[in-house]
Amino acid sequence: QIPRATAQRLPIYYYYLSTLNDAGIKRINSSEISEAIKFDAATVRRDFSYFGALGKRGFGYDVSALLSFFSKVLSQDKLNKVAVVGVGNLGQALMKNNFSHTSNIEIVMGFDADDDKRSIKLVNEMGKSVPVYHVKELAERLHANNITIAILTVPEKAAQEVTDQLVAAGIKGILNFSPIRITVPSSVRVQNVDLTTGMQTLIYFVDNFKNI
Amino acid sequence: QIPRATAQRLPIYYYYLSTLNDAGIKRINSSEISEAIKFDAATVRRDFSYFGALGKRGFGYDVSALLSFFSKVLSQDKLNKVAVVGVGNLGQALMKNNFSHTSNIEIVMGFDADDDKRSIKLVNEMGKSVPVYHVKELAERLHANNITIAILTVPEKAAQEVTDQLVAAGIKGILNFSPIRITVPSSVRVQNVDLTTGMQTLIYFVDNFKNI
Ligand SMILES: NC(=O)c1ccc[n+]([C@@H]2O[C@H](COP(=O)([O-])OP(=O)(O)OC[C@H]3O[C@@H](n4cnc5c(N)ncnc54)[C@H](O)[C@@H]3O)[C@@H](O)[C@H]2O)c1
Numbered sequence: 548q549i550p551r552a553t554a555q556r557l558p559i560y561y562y563y564l565s566t567l568n569d570a571g572i573k574r575i576n577s578s579e580i581s582e583a584i585k586f587d588a589a590t591v592r593r594d595f596s597y598f599g600a601l602g603k604r605g606f607g608y609d610v611s612a613l614l615s616f617f618s619k620v621l622s623q624d625k626l627n628k629v630a631v632v633g634v635g636n637l638g639q640a641l642m643k644n645n646f647s648h649t650s651n652i653e654i655v656m657g658f659d660a661d662d663d664k665r666s667i668k669l670v671n672e673m674g675k676s677v678p679v680y681h682v683k684e685l686a687e688r689l690h691a692n693n694i695t696i697a698i699l700t701v702p703e704k705a706a707q708e709v710t711d712q713l714v715a716a717g718i719k720g721i722l723n724f725s726p727i728r729i730t731v732p733s734s735v736r737v738q739n740v741d742l743t744t745g746m747q748t749l750i751y752f753v754d755n756f757k758n759i
Numbered sequence: 760q761i762p763r764a765t766a767q768r769l770p771i772y773y774y775y776l777s778t779l780n781d782a783g784i785k786r787i788n789s790s791e792i793s794e795a796i797k798f799d800a801a802t803v804r805r806d807f808s809y810f811g812a813l814g815k816r817g818f819g820y821d822v823s824a825l826l827s828f829f830s831k832v833l834s835q836d837k838l839n840k841v842a843v844v845g846v847g848n849l850g851q852a853l854m855k856n857n858f859s860h861t862s863n864i865e866i867v868m869g870f871d872a873d874d875d876k877r878s879i880k881l882v883n884e885m886g887k888s889v890p891v892y893h894v895k896e897l898a899e900r901l902h903a904n905n906i907t908i909a910i911l912t913v914p915e916k917a918a919q920e921v922t923d924q925l926v927a928a929g930i931k932g933i934l935n936f937s938p939i940r941i942t943v944p945s946s947v948r949v950q951n952v953d954l955t956t957g958m959q960t961l962i963y964f965v966d967n968f969k970n971i
Pocket residue numbers: 632633634635636637638658659660661664682699700701702703705708709724725726740741742743851852853855856
């Protein structure tokens with residue numbers, strides 16, 4: 548069982564290692580990783596040891612070996628089809644940009660309670676058009692397409708009701724952008740996204756580190 | 760000098776402590792904090808000791824004392840006026856939701872290169888209307904309103920050019936939503952936001968922890 552804090556760092560390691568790999572860098576040690584992504588070097592070493600990825604003294608880690616290792620751990624190998632529920636400003640921004648920097652995630656459809664939204668022509672960065680359905684078709688479409696992960700971008704007052712519909716439709720994971728804590732059974736996983744966390748950190752740095 | 764990893768956890772501590780305070784909880788110890796926000800208890804104690812906030816053995820930490828302490832550290836006391844550049848889907852979603860859960864941040868204006876965007880009537884959650892100006896007025900309006908922090912929500916191909924305009928206009932911090940790494944002088948701070956990091960972690964949990 549990997550500690551949650553370690554699991555949350557995983558995508559950041561994966562993202563960083565893929566940029567190294569793209570740049571043709573073959574080897575890296577934990578203090579270089581620590582310097583670049585600002586986790587303590589001891590944390591990096593401890594995290595990597597959970598995954599059994601051990602560096603060689605004096606050599607460090609092999610980048611492409613680590614990358615293929617992490618991509619398995621992060622299940623990059625299979626394509627994860629995802630649905631967006633709430634095709635408003637935020638929903639459309641996500642559907643247009645469709646996680647294009649991540650090869651294993653694709654938003655394949657959207658749902659909305661407003662019939663007018665079904666006529667929106669959304670084309671993602673790969674040039675593929677993404678259909679929008681009425682939310683009453685949620686259970687049937689999620690089943691038919693074997694979709695187990697949804698992004699929640701509905702207004703605050705609809706968030707819990709829509710969550711209950713998603714749970715009833717067999718969803719396993721929800722990326723929650725609404726500002727409330729949604730309640731789900733223990734078999735469903737929720738990851739909250741708070742766009743303000745980055746802003747607080749930014750303000751803190753601007754105020755305290757005039758010139759880093 | 761506080762380590763960057765500690766500074767990035769600050770807003771999460773602050774957010775969590777404010778929900779405790781709202782719920783009338785007076786005391787908390789590091790392992791309860793660790794359980795709730797899933798950082799290791801040793802990390803919590805170490806972080807708090809950087810700020811000189813020391814718990815009393817057997818008593819733990821006083822929630823309201825910690826909260827007022829953190830709010831100073833995070834400079835919650837002064838209102839930070841922020842501008843959005845790029846009033847498209849993502850920019851509008853941010854301007855409408857205007858960090859309403861955070862008392863010290865307010866988006867006060869938006870800028871766009873498209874003249875049509877100036878007629879958009881954007882009202883935030885506090886019922887205040889947020890004006891949109893043409894991007895050629897950027898330097899003049901930022902100076903007049905003493906705005907030193909901007910949110911970048913323009914398309915990838917315009918990101919660096921707009922960044923250069925912001926730097927020339929005296930901006931000190933940029934919350935970057937565009938997918939590219941923007942280049943700035945060392946006196947300007949950039950915090951990148953990647954909405955996909957949460958999704959990778961979610962998928963990892965759904966695949967590996969069927970029932971947590
Ligand atoms: N986490 C953050 O920092 C952050 C930032 C911006 C927005 N948000 C949140 O994201 C959510 C969406 O914001 P937005 O600006 O895109 O809002 P929006 O009003 O533009 O879009 C919401 C959409 O949800 C649809 N909808 C309403 N009820 C529904 C239901 N029962 N079933 C299906 N669809 C339904 C609406 O028709 C609309 O299209 C809000 O909850 C907002 O608070 C969070």
